[in-house]
Amino acid sequence: xxxxxxxxxxxxxxxxxxxxxxxxxxxxxxxxxxxxxxxxxxxxxxxxxxxxxxxxxxxxxxxxxxxxxxxxxxxxxxxxxxxxxxxxxxxxxxxxxxxxxxxxxxxxxxxxxxxxxxxxxxxxxxxxxxxxxxxxxxxxxxxxxxxxxxxxxxxxxxxxxxxxxxxxxxxxxxxxxxxxxxxxxxxxxxxxxxxxxxxxxxxxxxxxxxxxxxxxxxxxxxxxxxxxxxxxxxxxxxxxxxxxxxxxxxxxxxxxxxxxxxxxxxxxxxxxxxxxxxxxxxxxxxxxxxxxxxxxxxxxxxxxxxxxxxxxxxxxxxxxxxxxxxxxxxxxxxxxxx
Amino acid sequence: xxxxxxxxxxxxxxxxxxxxxxxxxxxxxxxxxxxxxxxxxxxxxxxxxxxxxxxxxxxxxxxxxxxxxxxxxxxxxxxxxxxxxxxxxxxxxxxxxxxxxxxxxxxxxxxxxxxxxxxxxxxxxxxxxxxxxxxxxxxxxxxxxxxxxxxxxxxxxxxxxxxxxxxxxxxxxxxxxxxxxxxxxxxxxxxxxxxxxxxxxxxxxxxxxxxxxxxxxxxxxxxxxxxxxxx
Numbered sequence: 001x002x003x004x005x006x007x008x009x010x011x012x013x014x015x016x017x018x019x020x021x022x023x024x025x026x027x028x029x030x031x032x033x034x035x036x037x038x039x040x041x042x043x044x045x046x047x048x049x050x051x052x053x054x055x056x057x058x059x060x061x062x063x064x065x066x067x068x069x070x071x072x073x074x075x076x077x078x079x080x081x082x083x084x085x086x087x088x089x090x091x092x093x094x095x096x097x098x099x100x101x102x103x104x105x106x107x108x109x110x111x112x113x114x115x116x117x118x119x120x121x122x123x124x125x126x127x128x129x130x131x132x133x134x135x136x137x138x139x140x141x142x143x144x145x146x147x148x149x150x151x152x153x154x155x156x157x158x159x160x161x162x163x164x165x166x167x168x169x170x171x172x173x174x175x176x177x178x179x180x181x182x183x184x185x186x187x188x189x190x191x192x193x194x195x196x197x198x199x200x201x202x203x204x205x206x207x208x209x210x211x212x213x214x215x216x217x218x219x220x221x222x223x224x225x226x227x228x229x230x231x232x233x234x235x236x237x238x239x240x241x242x243x244x245x246x247x248x249x250x251x252x253x254x255x256x257x258x259x260x261x262x263x264x265x266x267x268x269x270x271x272x273x274x275x276x277x278x279x280x281x282x283x284x285x286x287x288x289x290x291x292x293x294x295x296x297x298x299x300x301x302x303x304x305x306x307x308x309x310x311x312x313x314x315x316x317x318x319x320x321x322x323x324x325x326x327x328x329x330x331x332x333x334x335x336x337x338x
Numbered sequence: 339x340x341x342x343x344x345x346x347x348x349x350x351x352x353x354x355x356x357x358x359x360x361x362x363x364x365x366x367x368x369x370x371x372x373x374x375x376x377x378x379x380x381x382x383x384x385x386x387x388x389x390x391x392x393x394x395x396x397x398x399x400x401x402x403x404x405x406x407x408x409x410x411x412x413x414x415x416x417x418x419x420x421x422x423x424x425x426x427x428x429x430x431x432x433x434x435x436x437x438x439x440x441x442x443x444x445x446x447x448x449x450x451x452x453x454x455x456x457x458x459x460x461x462x463x464x465x466x467x468x469x470x471x472x473x474x475x476x477x478x479x480x481x482x483x484x485x486x487x488x489x490x491x492x493x494x495x496x497x498x499x500x501x502x503x504x505x506x507x508x509x510x511x512x513x514x515x516x517x518x519x520x521x522x523x524x525x526x527x528x529x530x531x532x533x534x535x536x537x538x539x540x541x542x543x544x545x546x547x548x549x550x551x552x553x554x555x556x557x558x559x560x561x562x563x564x565x566x567x568x569x
Contacts, residue, residue, distance in 0.1 A: 031361040031549075046468070053467040056489045056550050060396045060428070063356040079442060082404040084356055084397065119442050119458055120398050121490065143464035143490070166465050293408075300355050300405050301381060 049166030054188035057121065057143065057168060058252035061085055061189075061275055065265070065296050066254070068092045068279040071110070072117035078282075081292035085121040085144070087277070088114040093150045093197030094280035094319065097330030103151045105133040108140045115141065123170070128337045129155020138167040144189070145169050149336035150196045150279075159337060162186030172256065174207045174334055176214035176240075177233030179249055181338075184236045190249055192273070193334040194257015197280050199321035201258040201267065203334055208255060208271045218244040248272075257334070260285070260318045262298030262311050269302035286316025347376050348565050351389035353415075354379035355405040357397020357429060361549035365557045374566060383414050391423040391565040394430030394449075396489070396547055399438075399458065402429055403447040412447060419451040423540040423564035431543035432456055432492050439495060451541045453498040453506065454530070460493025460545075461518045467491070472510045472534060472546075476563075477555040484510065484553060486534060486546035493518070494530045494545065509559070510535035510544070540564050 064084025069075040075086050090106040091099065105126055115122045121143035126133035128147055133154070137145050147160055149172055162169040163186035172193035173179035179190045192211075194204030218229060218240060226244060230237040242250050255268030256277035265276045276299055278292075285291045294311040301307045322328060350366060352359045359379060366377050380386050392415075394402070406412045418424070419434070426434040433448055437455040461467070467490055471483035497506050511532045535544045535556070542564055548556035 031358075031364040047470050048466065048468045050469050052469055052487055052550065053464075053489055056487055056547060057464055057467065059358045059361065059550065060398070060489055062358055062360070062397075063354070064398065064401055076443065079400060080404075080444075082356075082401045084401045115463075117443075119440070120400060121464060138465065141463045141465055168464065293404075296401070296405065297408060304381075 051188065054168030055251050058170070058189035061121070061254075062252055063300060064275045065292070065299050066123065066275070066277045067282055067292060068277075069114065069283070072113050074283055074288075075114045075117045075122075077289050078292060079118045079120055081289055082296035083120060083292065084275070085123055086114065086118060087123045087125065087146065087279070088142070089125055092280040092283060093333070094199070094284050095197075096150060097197040097322075097328075100330060103127075105130070105137065105151070108136060111137070111142060112140055125151055126160070127151040128153040129158050129160060131160045134160055134162075134165060134167075134169075138165055142167060146191075147171050147187075149193060149333045153336050159185050162188075170254070172334070172337070173211065175210040175233065176218070176243070176249075177235045178338065179211060179253070180233075180235035180239040180243065183239055183249075183251055187251070189252050189254065191254040191256040191277055192268075194255070194259070195324050195328075196257045196333050197322075197330070198258050198324055198328070199260040199281060199284075199319040200324055201260070201264045203324060204255050204257045204259065204268060205271065207257075207334075208268060208273060211249070211253070212272050215243055215247060215249070219247045259295075260321065261315075262291075262294045262308055265295045266298045266302035266308055269299055275299060281319050284319035286318075291315050291318075347374055348390040349376045349378060349388050350391045350393065350561070350565060351378050351380040351385060352393045352395060353402070353406075353430070354381050354395075355397075355409070355411075356401045357395045358547070358549060359393075359395045359397075361547075362393050362395050362427075362557075365549050365554045366561070368554055369558055369561060371558075371561060371566065375561065381409070383410060386411065386414055386418060389418070389422070391560075392418060392425075393560075394424065394426040394433055395549070396428035396430065399429040399432040400442050400446055403433065407447060412449075415449050419449050419541070423542070423560070424451060425542040425544075425560045425564070427544050427547055427549060428489065428491060431545050432458060434541060434543050436498060437496075452536065452538050452543055454494055454536065455496040455498070456492045456545075457495050458492050459490050460531075461488065461491060464490055466518065468516070470512060470516050472512060474510045474535070474555070476507070476509055476537075477559050479555065484548070484555065485551050486510070486512070486548075487550045488534075488546045491534075491545045494533045494536065497530050497533075497536075504539040507537045508533050508535070509537055509542075537563070 067078040123144040125148040168188040170189040171182035171187040192207035255273040260281035435456040
């Protein structure tokens, strides 16, 4: 990847004539911008649940690792290993894939126990389109909701209208159009979909490359071309135009789905992600605490191959990986939700 | 930022282990005095040794402290804090405090530097995160309120007795009615729980996030008062 993307300005004002130094992609390459005024203007007047605080929390998670955990003990291991947040769920994606059946929101009591066990932010998953699961998760005080294709979708046409919630949402995307559709519905953070529960990073790489490639194309288009491009990728024009100006997504963008090793995590960072979700990859491996810590270090020092080599040593067996094809057990989650 | 060298240029490091460090760099580069500064990201001991001043960004204080320890940065940072200007925002403010309440089970590591006690996640979960206008003192254009963005923000609980030569100054305050209900201090507007930006000598902390706004008056203040002012 070319390391010379310029740093976008954070304001909505025209970029000043300041020389911006060449900086590498990925975390630290670009300040995530301040929220788009169009949407923050509609936010509540008491200052709670504004788009600024929703997207702001995602900005605080940058350069960090968010780990899937299924009980308070795992949550404590994740916190001690340096996770910047945990995702509370009953079954990690690899088990959902193996056991089959309908995967739903987790038991609120289990989530509350995890909230009580750690000081870092706690996320939880709701099914695509299941706005009542989202209401319940907001009521029990989770810090972020993942409207996730890993759970069985509750609505095959519509996603949740996320603007109405005080709690922020993260959503998966396979390309720029999908990312901007989710942001227009109110998502304050985006992640690649990848292919969860496979330990195979190929889909996450495909999705991140698709997003970055489309952003680079859009960034050199004039308005006429942007109108046509917005139609082609089915994205709202104003969000596409803002993305083209910033040369990055207007919200924080994490990698997710298939990250299993420190090298996988650093790969996603070098491809321009702001941070990494690790699902089944940690607690389905031989030595979860050690692997978790190694992945946390790899996300901070993603440009330092010498250190990556050190932290990759003697981690024990990684999770067993799966080939992603038509015979994949449990099917391809990434195709859920458009 | 071309290669001209000037002995008077100060190197400001931004601790870049985890969190919103890129936002601070963008804000510093927009300052009118940015030509007198060189801004670097600090991930190693060698990076830190180049710095004249340091900003510790928002993020997760437990993650930042752990990564600092693994990288061997914890003790060099503690030495740095003793002698050089440091500004902590949110998680960075926690790390700069002497004592933390509501910290991680089993305790968490701090750098010290400011003689205060601070409570993590003082307002509660993300649902209580908010934006509010702040009264500011000492900044450029102090009449204009500053939009403070508080995200799972810490609360200053107590100012410890400080020595004569390093008194703690209050730079920004929050209206009492915005404090969380568990900190009922509506009768004592001068209580530390209202204090959201403090300065002690060369140390500066904000429990909110100036780097998330377009208003760079706090960055200007830190550079002007704590970094350039002492040369």
